[in-house]
Amino acid sequence: MNIKSIKSEFPIFRQKTPAGTDLIYLDSASSTQKPQSVIDSITEFYSSHYANTGRASYWPATESTRQVEQVRKNVQQFIGAKSETEVVFTSGTTDSINKLANSIFNSDLWKGRQIIVSEMEHHANLVPWQIEAERHGLNLVAIPLLDSGELDLVAYKELLEKPTALVAITAISNVLGTINDVNKICRLAKAVGAITFVDAAQLAPYAGVNVEYLCCDFLSFSGHKLYGPTGIGVLYGKQDLLNQLPPFAFGGGMITEVDIEGSSFRDSPFRHEAGTLNIAGIIGLGAAIDFVEEVGFETIQSHEDELTIDLLNRLADIEGLKILGEQDRRGPLISFTIDGLHPHDLSTYLNESGICVRAGHHCAQPLMKKYQIPASTRVSFGVYNDMNDVEQFIKALKGAYEFFL
Amino acid sequence: MNIKSIKSEFPIFRQKTPAGTDLIYLDSASSTQKPQSVIDSITEFYSSHYANTGRASYWPATESTRQVEQVRKNVQQFIGAKSETEVVFTSGTTDSINKLANSIFNSDLWKGRQIIVSEMEHHANLVPWQIEAERHGLNLVAIPLLDSGELDLVAYKELLEKPTALVAITAISNVLGTINDVNKICRLAKAVGAITFVDAAQLAPYAGVNVEYLCCDFLSFSGHKLYGPTGIGVLYGKQDLLNQLPPFAFGGGMITEVDIEGSSFRDSPFRHEAGTLNIAGIIGLGAAIDFVEEVGFETIQSHEDELTIDLLNRLADIEGLKILGEQDRRGPLISFTIDGLHPHDLSTYLNESGICVRAGHHCAQPLMKKYQIPASTRVSFGVYNDMNDVEQFIKALKGAYEFFL
Amino acid sequence: MNDRLKSLYQTVILTKAKDKKFVGQLESYTHSITAYNPLCGDKYELQIIVEDDVVKSLKYNGSGCSISKASTTVLCEKLEGCNAQQVLSGIAEFMEIVDSDASRNAEEITKNEELLAFAAAREFPERKSCADLSWKELQKQFNQLFPYHSKE
Amino acid sequence: MNDRLKSLYQTVILTKAKDKKFVGQLESYTHSITAYNPLCGDKYELQIIVEDDVVKSLKYNGSGCSISKASTTVLCEKLEGCNAQQVLSGIAEFMEIVDSDASRNAEEITKNEELLAFAAAREFPERKSCADLSWKELQKQFNQLFPYHSKE
Numbered sequence A, B: 001m002n003i004k005s006i007k008s009e010f011p012i013f014r015q016k017t018p019a020g021t022d023l024i025y026l027d028s029a030s031s032t033q034k035p036q037s038v039i040d041s042i043t044e045f046y047s048s049h050y051a052n053t054g055r056a057s058y059w060p061a062t063e064s065t066r067q068v069e070q071v072r073k074n075v076q077q078f079i080g081a082k083s084e085t086e087v088v089f090t091s092g093t094t095d096s097i098n099k100l101a102n103s104i105f106n107s108d109l110w111k112g113r114q115i116i117v118s119e120m121e122h123h124a125n126l127v128p129w130q131i132e133a134e135r136h137g138l139n140l141v142a143i144p145l146l147d148s149g150e151l152d153l154v155a156y157k158e159l160l161e162k163p164t165a166l167v168a169i170t171a172i173s174n175v176l177g178t179i180n181d182v183n184k185i186c187r188l189a190k191a192v193g194a195i196t197f198v199d200a201a202q203l204a205p206y207a208g209v210n211v212e213y214l215c216c217d218f219l220s221f222s223g224h225k226l227y228g229p230t231g232i233g234v235l236y237g238k239q240d241l242l243n244q245l246p247p248f249a250f251g252g253g254m255i256t257e258v259d260i261e262g263s264s265f266r267d268s269p270f271r272h273e274a275g276t277l278n279i280a281g282i283i284g285l286g287a288a289i290d291f292v293e294e295v296g297f298e299t300i301q302s303h304e305d306e307l308t309i310d311l312l313n314r315l316a317d318i319e320g321l322k323i324l325g326e327q328d329r330r331g332p333l334i335s336f337t338i339d340g341l342h343p344h345d346l347s348t349y350l351n352e353s354g355i356c357v358r359a360g361h362h363c364a365q366p367l368m369k370k371y372q373i374p375a376s377t378r379v380s381f382g383v384y385n386d387m388n389d390v391e392q393f394i395k396a397l398k399g400a401y402e403f404f405l
Numbered sequence C, D: 001m002n003d004r005l006k007s008l009y010q011t012v013i014l015t016k017a018k019d020k021k022f023v024g025q026l027e028s029y030t031h032s033i034t035a036y037n038p039l040c041g042d043k044y045e046l047q048i049i050v051e052d053d054v055v056k057s058l059k060y061n062g063s064g065c066s067i068s069k070a071s072t073t074v075l076c077e078k079l080e081g082c083n084a085q086q087v088l089s090g091i092a093e094f095m096e097i098v099d100s101d102a103s104r105n106a107e108e109i110t111k112n113e114e115l116l117a118f119a120a121a122r123e124f125p126e127r128k129s130c131a132d133l134s135w136k137e138l139q140k141q142f143n144q145l146f147p148y149h150s151k152e
């Protein structure tokens, strides 16, 4: 697959927007568009061998079960896990974190310890920990940000001097684009015996995931941000930890024995997968992983880096425009503010040229408060973007200056 | 749409099974096949106006948000709810019940009261209550079964004499097929001030749902059993109750204000829908509801009843075959056992003729223990089944007798 | 720029968004109302003096897009001096103007140019919550303060 | 009936499933093992007398499909009189026979007709868990009892 012509794999770009323009989609950090192969995998699955999974002994159930377990193996390889039993299917990153947070602090042992997050976390990797900290008597603390938009690792080391239950950190900030040194953060946490969780929602589509390299106990990402379907995500966990955790939810397929009086449960991953899975979502996730692996992460990264650097350079010249964060290592996204031009007005204006950008707090209110801004505009890239998208965006941005300022 | 030719709406039936036969799918109670319109709605959505929902101010996000909220209204009408804010999207019945159970007993007020389920519940409507009962000091009790396979409502009334927090009951048993008198059960529960939950997973595809008639506070069903996609379900709840419940999960989209120190949350349904939704699943669910409403529940019911009665009559003649339950009102499914012929052997045998039936405990172990059988065979019908399916099944069943007995 | 945009942001809105007449703090006030849209972060604090059922004075502070800002300015302009009943009917009128599901044309509702400017929100349903942010919150509070005037 | 089915259920399996020789209780035993498949409900209790590392006697009780029943009967037949090492290698052999991913043909693994009958499970991967239910559980228990014989 050639990255220059890859846009043609995505049917949504074949049509015009209601404004009569080409669609210039610059919001992949929120959700990515879907290639034909992912869409087809779902159609094909429902049309040819759909059935519930879980070892019914008839075709097509045998085939759908085989395919689901095959995707589990593909995910294992995709993230570098030791065993496919370390791969739990969830409905997304938010679901993964909520389930993990809800299950992990199940004894009084944790009381008085701390959970460390950071000031740049997405609400999904903050609020569930906040709630559980309160429920079980832990303290939630946040690694502060440096002015550069990077985490203050000196402050982090000081935080680690107090008894720490868990460190939950994003690999890439969905607002600043900062790429965190997750390996270092996790190793430091390990050294004091803390459990580590990595939010790889933004990392997975940009650089892939290697849990061994990241050195984490748990990790999660969403299918819909990885060119895959909605409603499907992955929670990775080390096998022994997953087996020790109380089940995330209760129902069919995860049970060994049930009486009205009590129940016992299977081992991971089934232990944590209650009820009918998002089977078609899993199939589509498999196709999405095939897609990104076929393109190759080296290609994806260098392509998106090129666009990011070009846009950074062009934005640098624009008066009154302030980019959030000036870190060295940045994922494929840029947030900025413009004096006197509100992100929502800008976004509405750009939409009339078929350009999609995100305006708002990007589900990271603590970070916005830190920067003392109520909202920002975010441009983010996917494999299908090209230099023309950047150019159109800059052109429209200048139009907005004229219109509003 | 004519019920006689409706099979042609389902692409899976256009092909042959690996055994070279037509596919005779008799496991709709586990999951239904998908009509072309549902598959197309997903393809069309991903190909034409996919974007994350939640009020981004660009097209296609405005369009996807509009469609999702339109489906919410359609679900409201489908179940007869008062307002679309009473419709919470989940990933399925199991997810709905786990979230509700996890959220509802959030104070010590409930201690010492009882949760009433029944002996015929699916594990999904039993184990979550069991776990929460233990966690919060409630007693879980079960309405016993009569020999007929119906609930013992006299015993139920006696149970209700003790302080009762909640009654959770299935509308149709997925093993016996029993149609429970949910209206009566809920009214009796209301009379003593108990909260009521109805598991409508089997009811929704057979007769539709009317929460006003059922007289319940909460109710749930799954998309995949209603000719819709996997990974999507609905939790209905009365508006004031949903607004009082702590959020089911935490993350983007459900938040008013977040600081590192604490957070506040929106009203229902958004309060309970954290993170990116299964957007394509919602679109597909909308198409599924359009489908069943176009066919019409009167047509669906009488068609499936005809098949069920025919099969009951034919099975009555077969030696050594015992049907579970002899109740008057029965949904479109029949479970049975055969002396000396194990359900798994039968299922493997039938599969060689392209016939799909379910063998096992059907995620209802307490019921199986009650009947003192480890497993049974279940035949269940969907709109696409016809008399020929019944005939082929009976023919193959006789072949199995010869082969095994 | 295209006509749709022009109609949304016509001079009224861009001017009223920059109008500082009602921006600031009152020395003392009888009611303070926070209008906040959690989805986009727009947030205004309205300070109001109500005396004998009459809105004597209003000021606001906060931040948001030009549509929510302009609509808050116009709110202050239009409701200053109104009694409770006039406030509620004024709000109802405004809500109808921005509502794309309303049965009447905006022109049938009012002749006021400054109010009519917001009718363009009907074309941009995703911006309706910007246009009616302060109005909606004020309505909610007034319905609680003066339930005998409220028809809901 | 078709050949696939015939090969799965050939006379060996249907006969061994009805064979009651090893069904029942031992008066006393050194080990009791429960083999249970939660997905389908098949469940057997094996009672075993192990003396000086040798399996002296076995009986089983329980219920399940003809494949799991036959395989439990054959397990008893084949392992009676074996020492721990022979038990483990016997189990490993059986596991390979039913494994569709195994590199060797079943015929290369054994000449024993009764064991070979289970090779048809390779064609029915969803029934493998029936074929190896008791064997797998016994293997797990033996690996714990005799870790010095275990190669895992």
Ligand SMILES: Cc1ncc(COP(=O)(O)O)c(C=O)c1O
Binding pocket: A029, A030, A092, A093, A094, A095, A122, A124, A125, A170, A172, A173, A174, A199, A201, A202, A222, A224, A363, B251, B252, B275, B276, B277
């Ligand atoms: C860093 C990060 N974490 C978590 C999430 C939540 O992902 P989802 O909405 O798929 O659950 C997002 C997506 O917005 C994200 O960017």
Ligand SMILES: Cc1ncc(COP(=O)(O)O)c(C=O)c1O
Binding pocket: A251, A252, A275, A276, A277, B029, B030, B092, B093, B094, B095, B122, B124, B125, B170, B172, B173, B174, B199, B201, B202, B222, B224, B363
């Ligand atoms: C009565 C009943 N309740 C709950 C469920 C669980 O539904 P799901 O697997 O879609 O969560 C089922 C489906 O098996 C069922 O039949």
